[in-house]
Amino acid sequence: xxxxxxxxxxxxxxxxxxxxxxxxxxxxxxxxxxxxxxxxxxxxxxxxxxxxxxxxxxxxxxxxxxxxxxxxxxxxxxxxxxxxxxxxxxxxxxxxxxxxxxxxxxxxxxxxxxxxxxxxxxxxxxxxxxxxxxxxxxxxxxxxxxxxxxxxxxxxxxxxxxxxxxxxxxxxxxxxxxxxxxxxxxxxxxxxxxxxxxxxxxxxxxxxxxxxxxxxxxxxxxxxxxxxxxxxxxxxxxxxxxxxxxxxxxxxxxxxxxxxxxxxxxxxxxxxxxxxxxxxxxxxxxxxxxxxxxxxxxxxxxxxxxxxxxxxxxxxxxxxxxxxxxxxxxxxxxxxxxxxxxxxxxxxxxxxxxxxxxxxxxxxxx
Ligand code: ADP
Ligand code: MG
Numbered sequence: 001x002x003x004x005x006x007x008x009x010x011x012x013x014x015x016x017x018x019x020x021x022x023x024x025x026x027x028x029x030x031x032x033x034x035x036x037x038x039x040x041x042x043x044x045x046x047x048x049x050x051x052x053x054x055x056x057x058x059x060x061x062x063x064x065x066x067x068x069x070x071x072x073x074x075x076x077x078x079x080x081x082x083x084x085x086x087x088x089x090x091x092x093x094x095x096x097x098x099x100x101x102x103x104x105x106x107x108x109x110x111x112x113x114x115x116x117x118x119x120x121x122x123x124x125x126x127x128x129x130x131x132x133x134x135x136x137x138x139x140x141x142x143x144x145x146x147x148x149x150x151x152x153x154x155x156x157x158x159x160x161x162x163x164x165x166x167x168x169x170x171x172x173x174x175x176x177x178x179x180x181x182x183x184x185x186x187x188x189x190x191x192x193x194x195x196x197x198x199x200x201x202x203x204x205x206x207x208x209x210x211x212x213x214x215x216x217x218x219x220x221x222x223x224x225x226x227x228x229x230x231x232x233x234x235x236x237x238x239x240x241x242x243x244x245x246x247x248x249x250x251x252x253x254x255x256x257x258x259x260x261x262x263x264x265x266x267x268x269x270x271x272x273x274x275x276x277x278x279x280x281x282x283x284x285x286x287x288x289x290x291x292x293x294x295x296x297x298x299x300x301x302x303x304x305x306x307x308x309x310x311x312x313x314x315x316x317x318x319x320x321x322x323x324x325x326x327x328x329x330x331x332x333x334x335x336x337x338x339x340x341x342x343x344x345x346x347x348x349x350x351x352x353x354x355x356x357x358x359x360x361x362x363x364x365x366x
Contacts, residue, residue, distance in 0.1 A: 042232055043058040043059060043060040043218075043231060043232045044058065044059045044060075044065055044070055045057070045058050046058075046059070046070060046073060046074045046077065048074065048077070048078055048081075050078075050081035050084075050085070050201065050221060051081070051084075051085070051089070051197060051198055051201060051221060051222060052091065052222075053198070053221060053222030053223075054221075054222065055077070055081070055201075055205070055219070055220065055221045055222075056218075056219075056220045057073075057077065057205065057209070057217060057218070057219050057220075058217060058218045058219075058231075059073075059209075059214055059216065059217045060216040060217070060229070060230065060231045060232040061216050061229075061230070061232060061234070073209075073212065073214075076208060076212075077205055077208065080204055080205065080208055081201060081205075084114075084197070084200070084201050084204060087111070087112050087114055087115045088114075088115055088118065088193045088197055088200075089197070090138070090147075090148055090191075090192055090193070090194070091148055096111045096112060096115050097111075097115065097191050097193060100182060100184075100190075100191060101138070101190035101191060103187075104187035104188070105187070106183065106184055106185060106186065106187060107183065108176070108181035108182070108183050109181055109182050109183060110179065110180070110181050111180055111181060111182055112180060113177065113180045114200075114204070115180070115182070116175045116176065116177055116180035116181060116182060117175075117177060117180070118193065118196065118197075118200050118305060119135065119173065119175040119182055119191065119193075120175040120177065121196070121305055121306065121309070122135045122170075122193065122196055122309060123135075123170055123173065123174070123175060125196075125306065125309040125310060125313055126170035127170075128313075128325075128329070129310075129313040129314075129316070129317065129325065131169070131170060131284050131285065132283070132284065132285075132313040132314075132316035132317045133170075133195065133309050133310070133312055133313035133316070134168065134169070134170045134284040135170065135173070135191050135192055135193055135195070135196070136167075136168045136169055136170055136172060136173055136189055136190065136191060136192075136284075137168055137192060137282050137284050138168075138190045138191065138192035139164040139167045139168060139188075139190065140161070140164050140165065140168060140282045140284070140287050141192055141194075141280070141282055142164075143156050143160060143161065143164045144156065144278060144280075144282065144288075144289055145271070146269065146280040147192070154273075155273055155278070161287040161288065162287070164287065165284075165287040167186075167188045167189060167190070168189075168284060168287075169189075169284075170284075171185075172184055172185040172186060172189045173185075173189060173191065195264070195281075195308065195309060195312040196305050196308050196309040196312075197308075198221045198222050198223075198224045198262075198308060199224045199260065199262050199303075199304035199305040199306070199307055199308025199309065200304070200305040200308070201221045201224075202219050202220070202221050202224050202225065202226045202260060202304040202305075203226065203260070203303060203304045203305055205219045205221070205226075206219055206226045206228065206260075206304075209228075210228075215228065215229045216228065216229030216230055216231070217229065218231070218237045218239075218256075223262075223263055224260070224261070224262040224263075224304055224307070224308050225239055225256065225260060225261045225262070225304070226256070226259070226260040226261075226304050227239070227256035227257060227258075227259065227260075228257060228258050229257065230257075236255040236256070236257055237255065237256050237257065238253050238254070238255055238256075238356060239253065239254055239256060239261060240252070240253050241253070241254065241263075241298055241334065244265055244295045244296050244336060244338075244343070252334065252355055253355070253356040254300065254354040254355055254356065255354060255356055256300070256354065258302065259300055259301070259302060259354070260300070260301055260302065260303060260304030260307050261298060261299070261300045261304075261307060262298070262299055262301075262304060262307035262308040262310075262311045263296055263297065263298045263299075263311055264281065264296065264297050264308075264311035264312045264314070264315045265295060265296035265297075265315075266279035266280075266281055266289075266290055266294065266295065266296075266315055270289070276291065277291065278291070279291070281312060281315050281316060282316075283316050284316070290315060290316055290318070292318045292319065293319065293337055293338040293339065294314075294315055294318055294319045294322065294335055294336075294337055294338075295336045295337065295338045295343060296315075296335070296336045297311045297314040297315050297322065297333065297334070297335050297336075298311065298333065298334040298335075299311045299314070299326075299331055299332065299333050300331075300332035300333075300351065300354050301331065301332070310326075310329075310331060310333075313325075314326060314333065314335070319335055319337050319346060322335065323335060323346050323348070326348050327348050327349070330350055331348060331350060332348060332350040332351040332353065332354055333347070333348045333350075333351055334346070334347045334348075334351050335347075
């Protein structure tokens with residue numbers, strides 16, 4: 001059934017992903033350039049490519065940041081991101097995770113401390129969300145054509161879905177920290193960390209900047225963000241969230257200090273067959289892409305990996321069960337729900353704490 005199929009895939013695989021439309025990182029725009037560039041009040045910006053997307057680090061007000069140390073920071077960040085890829089990228093055939101995925105053995109498989117720790121964290125989110133977040137979902141991601149090997153624009157039959165589902169399930173995966181290792185219950189279980197890795201990369205970059213005694217920064221990898229301190233104008237870092245439709249522009253603006261923010265959306269990477277939109281986020285309970293009207297979920301938390309994973313999980317759970325879980329967990333969460341050609345929003349009480357006064361609404365604002 002490939003007739004009528006069209007793919008929208010701005011953020012996938014190795015292809016360069018664009019900054020998500022829902023997140024307009026308010027770099028210069030809100031952080032200072034609207035009043036015109038002023039000597040000494042512009043943040044230092046370092047950017048590059050990682051995890052099939054872009055990264056940007058802004059550093060404000062550091063008194064001794066010479067051109068040489070900026071170059072060193074860029075070098076250190078690039079090697080940090082390369083190391084993370086060697087640990088957990090499914091796009092690098094020799095990464096720890098790719099080797100684990102190829103292995104058919106069911107005994108402990110030695111990995112770096114960070115990989116074991118991240119899988120532990122992923123499993124914690126799986127338990128909390130009753131399996132809505134599940135890093136063993138890779139075979140289904142591939143079946144639906146969203147994995148490293150781009151597939152056809154087809155809707156697989158139920159038999160094929162059931163076959164791949166039998167290789168999935170977070171209970172088939174475990175992790176230990178001393179010594180760090182991971183393990184699968186059957187040979188064909190695999191691990192896809194795409195829904196948590198960018199957040200993890202942000203956390204690692206933040207830890208590096210902290211260790212370099214840089215106190216005022218904003219880091220962003222493909223839309224996942226962490227900020228600390230203040231911007232070049234001595235104001236809290238501000239980040240804009242737009243409705244998932246370019247005509248709406250920036251709406252809510254949130255302030256972040258020692259906090260991370262991640263967004264998951266089912267409008268950026270999907271394909272359509274006969275009018276049905278199939279997103280790259282899979283509901284592990286059905287083996288099918290999520291199809292409800294939740295366009296995006298934004299989560300704010302201290303830990304960016306956790307925010308990233310929870311944002312994906314809440315997309316799977318949907319606007320009702322997902323919202324209830326976010327409230328129960330005391331999470332700062334904003335959901336944008338598609339309603340025909342317009343959007344409505346559902347924010348948890350905790351989310352309100354982060355919203356800048358006067359910028360509470362999304363719809364129609366510019
Ligand atoms: P994005 O990569 O667009 O930021 P996410 O963080 O939500 O979006 O990650 C989506 C990716 O995670 C998919 O491309 C797929 O590789 C993987 N994935 C899909 N469904 C799930 C799920 N239910 N749990 C964990 N990972 C998933
Ligand atoms: Mg995610």
